Amino acid sequence: MVKPSQPKGIKPKAEISEEVSAPVPGSSDFSGKGLLNANTLITALICLFFIGSNYFIVSLVVDSKLKNFPALTAAQEDEHEYDGKADRRGIILDLGEFILNLNNPSAKRYLKINVALELTRAAHDPPLHAKADGGGHGGGHGKKAASPLEIIEAEMSQYKPAIRDAIISILSSKTAEELSSLAGKELAKEQIKESIDPIFAGEREVKRVSFGAFIIQ
Helix, strand or coil: CCCCCCCCCCCCHHHHHHHHHCCCCCCHHHHHHHHHHHHHHHHHHHHHHHHHHHHHHHHHHHHHHHHHCCCCCHHHHHHHHCCCCCCCCCEEEEEEEEEEECCCCCCCCEEEEEEEEEECCCCCCCCCCCCCCCCHHHHCCCCCCCCHHHHHHHHHCCCHHHHHHHHHHHHCCCCHHHHHCHHHHHHHHHHHHHHHHHHHCCCCCEEEEEEEEEEEC
8 A cells, every 4th residue: 555645845743843843033032031131231230330329428428427536636545545444554563572481380381472463553643654744954953753653653652561461461371282282372362462452442453463483491
């Protein structure tokens, strides 16, 4: 049986379907993708424009605020630095050497130690970096004016006897074994701090107690 021949010029249905499904330039598919890309580009440009505008405006506002902010003078810096609070550096008070008996009942033991205190600054303390007043030249006495540190040290000298007495009372109550350990030394420092703070009646506080030479015999 002879199959009917396919007329020339007529393609099979499968081939016709494949050709129809292929996108043609300028069709709706190409137009949709182009519109989507254009919208994305425009949105990105708008975002960049707003970001740049906000940055420019904020920079102008900050610059204007900084220009209008008054610069602190040296005197104002001193007021801020010593405005009712202790200077972070503190005042070092060297109490020198102590030689005392320890509280060992079985045998006599001695302690040789150097003690120094770091104290907070008082509100009336002069700035440590201030220059000494040269008023001595006008008075004709020829004496060099005391520096701020010398003024503070002279004030501290009146407290030294009471401070030394408090330190001797605490250390002489310890045994050699108690002061031989790190924990015993730290406890003694804390007790010294607590006993000295009331001497200054709230004007100063002990920030740190330091032991120098520490010899037990």
